[in-house]
Amino acid sequence: MSAKPLKVALLGAGVVGSEVARLLAEQAPDLAARVGAPLELVGVGVRRTGVNRGSWIDPALTTDDLQGLVTERGADIVVEVLGGIDPARHLILSAFEAGASVVTANKALLAQHGAELHQACDAAGVDLYFEASVAGAIPLLRPLRESLVGDRVQRVLGIVNGTTNYILTRMDESGASFSDALAEAQELGYAEKPDPSADVEGHDAAAKAAIIASLAFHSRVTLADVYCEGIASITAADVAAAKASGHVIKLLAVAERSFDGRGINVRVHPAMLSRQHPLAAVREAYNAVFVESDAAGQLMFYGPGAGGAPTASAVVGDIVAVARNRISGGHGPRESAYAALPVLPLDESSTRYFIALDLTDKAGVLASVAAVFAEHDVSIETLRQEGHGDDARLEIVTHEAQEKSLAKTCKSLRDLDSVRRIASTMRVVGE
Numbered sequence: 001m002s003a004k005p006l007k008v009a010l011l012g013a014g015v016v017g018s019e020v021a022r023l024l025a026e027q028a029p030d031l032a033a034r035v036g037a038p039l040e041l042v043g044v045g046v047r048r049t050g051v052n053r054g055s056w057i058d059p060a061l062t063t064d065d066l067q068g069l070v071t072e073r074g075a076d077i078v079v080e081v082l083g084g085i086d087p088a089r090h091l092i093l094s095a096f097e098a099g100a101s102v103v104t105a106n107k108a109l110l111a112q113h114g115a116e117l118h119q120a121c122d123a124a125g126v127d128l129y130f131e132a133s134v135a136g137a138i139p140l141l142r143p144l145r146e147s148l149v150g151d152r153v154q155r156v157l158g159i160v161n162g163t164t165n166y167i168l169t170r171m172d173e174s175g176a177s178f179s180d181a182l183a184e185a186q187e188l189g190y191a192e193k194p195d196p197s198a199d200v201e202g203h204d205a206a207a208k209a210a211i212i213a214s215l216a217f218h219s220r221v222t223l224a225d226v227y228c229e230g231i232a233s234i235t236a237a238d239v240a241a242a243k244a245s246g247h248v249i250k251l252l253a254v255a256e257r258s259f260d261g262r263g264i265n266v267r268v269h270p271a272m273l274s275r276q277h278p279l280a281a282v283r284e285a286y287n288a289v290f291v292e293s294d295a296a297g298q299l300m301f302y303g304p305g306a307g308g309a310p311t312a313s314a315v316v317g318d319i320v321a322v323a324r325n326r327i328s329g330g331h332g333p334r335e336s337a338y339a340a341l342p343v344l345p346l347d348e349s350s351t352r353y354f355i356a357l358d359l360t361d362k363a364g365v366l367a368s369v370a371a372v373f374a375e376h377d378v379s380i381e382t383l384r385q386e387g388h389g390d391d392a393r394l395e396i397v398t399h400e401a402q403e404k405s406l407a408k409t410c411k412s413l414r415d416l417d418s419v420r421r422i423a424s425t426m427r428v429v430g431e
């Protein structure tokens with residue numbers, strides 16, 4: 001074993017940072033053996049010193065001079081678990097300038113400034129690893145970056161937000177309303193208080209979708225490219241309708257090649273998923289990502305997507321990987337964006353659709369509804385009617401059709417005298 005320790009600077013001592021410090025201390029002999037040199041924690045950057053941060057953070061190592069920690073202590077590896085854009089961004093850029101490799105869990109930063117970070121990393125000839133930025137403990141980014149790099153990924157479907165998956169699971173299993181399920185998630189600490197919008201409006205999942213799409217399709221995808229719709233408008237009636245037709249509603253991150261190969265579609269939205277689909281079995285706050293590729297076929301990655309110890313597991317895995325690279329004098333995979341596939345507008349993506357219509361059941365109504373679908377070239381897959389007279393409901397599932405055709409279909413349906421209202425529309429994903 002090399003006698004010279006590798007110096008690790010840790011930025012952040014919150015839920016994840018303190019668990020990273022714990023794993024580095026508790027597993028020090030094993031990590032040293034796996035790396036080929038000891039890992040030495042040389043400082044922990046915090047907003048305020050003098051605060052008790054638990055037994056794994058030595059107060060003598062804490063500093064509020066984060067810039068100094070990155071540039072003045074000879075760090076080989078800078079670990080950023082602060083979150084947010086700044087100061088994380090400029091600290092990481094400084095780390096590269098100082099010749100350190102970086103491990104980060106910062107999805108927002110990667111989804112908005114990934115290209116800048118990768119370029120700075122390349123210029124410095126060091127590493128940027130970010131496994132923990134998507135789906136916590138689940139090994140997903142390394143499989144996409146390395147294991148599947150010889151394959152051609154067609155589609156990735158992910159449940160990548162535990163908070164919304166918990167809320168939707170409660171709505172599905174107990175019939176709870178969105179607000180009751182959200183309150184329960186807040187009580188359990190899954191959803192933020194008082195403002196849960198980053199999770200429930202889909203922004204957290206959208207940042208992860210951008211990172212996944214960039215890796216899966218060797219293209220630069222940023223947060224701004226991702227269409228995003230959250231779950232706040234999902235009603236108990238939507239959930240019951242999904243259940244009645246053999247589906248479950250999940251918030252999905254979808255990244256897929258367009259049917260004509262011109263580009264990719266990247267979006268986050270609630271979707272009805274067949275209960276037979278492997279992702280339908282992912283309950284509560286768990287995450288899972290389903291990958292479809294030409295040679296490997298269908299793969300699913302499942303596990304805890306958040307939490308201190310699970311996220312720290314991914315961070316420390318990355319620390320070991322970049323430490324090994326430093327010992328060997330090599331480096332890990334660079335950004336791969338050569339394919340440069342454009343992200344197509346939502347209008348040009350295709351999906352199946354579920355549409356529930358409240359209408360008056362009389363002769364000719366079905367024909368007029370079917371004619372609207374035909375007029376916009378949307379083919380009906382299944383149709384189910386409940387009730388009769390003035391109080392009928394028609395539930396229609398379409399074959400795959402373009403979003404813009406579905407939007408025109410809904411507009412025309414609203415214009416029919418016999419249709420009182422469109423009670424629900426939902427995308428249907430998976431076979």
Ligand code: HSE
Pocket residue numbers: 160161162163164190199204305306
């Ligand atoms: N808030 C996220 C979730 C975890 O609910 O899954 C961190 O991305």
